[in-house]
Amino acid sequence: MELTVNGRKHHISPAAGDRLLNVLRDELHLTGAKYGCGHGECGTCTVLVNGALTYSCITLVEGCEGATITTVEGLADGATMSALQQAFVAHDAAQCGYCTPGQLVAATKLLEQNPKPDDAAIKAGMSGNLCRCGTYPKIISAIQAVARGEFRGA
């Protein structure tokens, strides 16, 4: 079957029951999305499938035939990071960084739907992604800074 991931077409032959997360990580070597819980509870595996926020750890890859998928590796344009990526760096929105790929994908989707989110909208949009280090205040300030147009990215 065919998948388009970060603009590149891939032909894969998944086994029955393969999860999208494992295909991305093990076959396509895109290790940005992470295993955190395997049950769609933590959000470290978050990617966009046809533009929809998706927990890839509980998504069967068989259902993704022909899909367009964006992972954290697809957010930058070559060496130019997206505005959100730059803001996450400047605002220290990553401590250990393990949840960061998922947070960035969720934040990208949030701003796409709502370019000027208030605090409540940010909290609602980002509440599917856990961070055990507690970077939440910095994630909020990074998203606000992008909404204010302080960063220009890819």
Added chain:
Amino acid sequence: MARKPKAPAAPAKAFIETTVVVEGRSEKRVVELPSFEPAAWTEAAELSIVGTRTPRVDANEKVTGRARYTVDIARPGMLIAVVLRSPVAKGAITSFDAAAARAVPGVFGVLAPGDAPAATRLFPTKISYAGQPVAAVCADSFGAAAAGARAMAMKFEGAPFAATFEAATAPNAPLVRSKGNLMENMPIVASRGDVEAGLKAADVTVTREYRTPVQLHSALEPHVAVAEWEGDRVTIWESTQGIFRVREGVAEALGIPQSKVRVIKQYMGGGFGAKNGAAAHTFIAALFARSTGRPVQCFNTRKAEQTDAGNRPATTQRVTIGAKKDGTLTLITMSADIPLGVSGWEGGPGQMYHELYACPNVRTDETFAYVNASGMQAFRAPGYAEGAFGLESAINELATKLGMDPLALRRKNFAKDDPRLKRPWSGNALRECYDEAARRFGWATRDDRRATGAPTARQREEGAARTRRGFGMAAQVWPTGGGPPSYAHVRINSDASIDVLAGTQDLGTGARTVLSQIAAEALGAKLSDVTAVIGDTESLPYTGNSWGSMTTPSVGPAARMAAEEARRLLLEAAAPMLGVEPSDLETKDSRVMVRDTDRSMTFAEITEQLGNVMIIGRGTRGPNPADVSIATFGAQFAEVEVDLDTGIVRVLRIVAAHDAGRIINPLLAESQLEGGIIQGLGYGMFEERVMDPARGVTLNPDLHDYRIPTIADIPTIEAFFVGESDAIANHTGARGLAEPPLIPTAPAIAAAVADAIGGFVTQIPLTPWRVLGAIDQ
């Protein structure tokens, strides 16, 4: 006659005994005295890189997905190991079929009960807790390994167990460990003064029993190791807080020299105290890698991580405190029961009761019991987070009984010196923390805000929730000066790029950034010229575990000394090039300048002339000063809204002031404060491992029923630092700060809830049920 070679001058070395505080507990250590100690960076020191809010040096890797965590290590031909775990809390394995597991296609190896070397302590045939590893299967896919595990068809026979303190200490309790269910020499008693006299002298007393839950670390990257052998040497990639401790553990368990074990850790997805050494998954990966000749990965599933990867043990604390009418404390007593699990150490709540207040009469006793549950591990501020809930809740209730402002009560009993060890603090700005946090919080005017929380009569008629605002506070002490041994090297390469090398690890705290800043500052180099090389035992000088908030105050001084020595050598080399004495030179922005002239050379111009003559500076962490106590302090204020009908608490705001000496990077340090506060909020509000008393198994081993804070749960947080460089503690002036902010958050929130509802909740987390119970009182 041949000339005799000159005897080399022996470098002066001296080894002395010193005291280092690890996770709040003193340890005696023999350490090597450094050959020189740089002059301390006092508050007056003019620093241009240390103290700046520079972003993390590894932030780009983290936001692009390029950072490689241990879970991302994929070696050619790598096999996956799956661990089988006991479903019963005590008993024995009655049967299993290893041959059937081996016959499953794709299975490469089986480690059955009795198969592992004794030193690994893996897979005993007797079960002592639910979730205990009992066997492992390794295969060329996770699915094949899981199929192999099912084919093992392990059968168990349960036996009577004791999963709680009460059960383990009851007469004729089932034995958790063969030597008995109590740690040796229980209880641990510590006392000063005369608590009987203190009780007689008290005008007002508070006696309460406080309970704190088992908290699970819940790092998002589970425990994971990859092992690969090359001849008689093994490389271990491990998600760990201590690469050298993993090396020691693997060498000991496998009976091989440490030099045959290499441990690598570049990025890790959180530790919080649970990843301090080699564990079952490490040994399983190493054993299978040896027997199969293939690289092997072994990781905890989320269920395993929440079941058997360490925890903060529960406590029951029976507290009595008393004071004169003017608030002068006359006694503090506390008696604690702590069920540790099947293993653990004495990280109890007692010590904080002796350290935070200048009370003359204090007595604590702690009884640690082994129970049939997974063993505890240090969890961010072990003992102190638990102790703070008891001590600070009691202080807050005492203030209410005295009719006194809890802030005034704390100021009144401020401990000018360390009251436990009866010696000065190296620095202590706790009073400034009180003042500044209270000011920013608006503590003095809190009653004006109280009214705004309540609905009007009309709103209430319309069905608005009955809510009430409350305000509370708590304070914190945490002994954290860091200490030896820690080594670092700084080398200036032939192109003038600079490496700072230390065998430490960055947990997400920012060690890479902080060490780069310290080295760049001491050298007079641009920060962008410096690369921190960490996380590999093979080539890097020793540093200890990243625990006890120790990395910055332990490794930082070693990195600074190494950079100072490299700078001295660089100036020695540059002086003849510039035709001056080294003492005429200074450095800034990777440039050596002749003082009071416009003559200068860049580092690169100097190293070009030096070619491959490499400048290498070596640094050692010296001993801590004798006869002072080193600690980080803080005060936190909380504002909450309580729904009186449902008992649901919303934390609206936390204001936190902490004193950790010099702050190397205020941006990253602020993140540490916010993160600690949020974990403390989880501890106070939601987090509680639930055990089934009938079976002794964890009922919420996941991230749904075990609830850690989400972004929607967090209040407005204003966290900042007060105080100044602690030039007595060490020559960088920095103390530790990762653990302290977690300590006072739960009791500050509990105090705010009590303020709102007029009754104290004495058990965390503050679930709606518990809050409603306190309202009804």
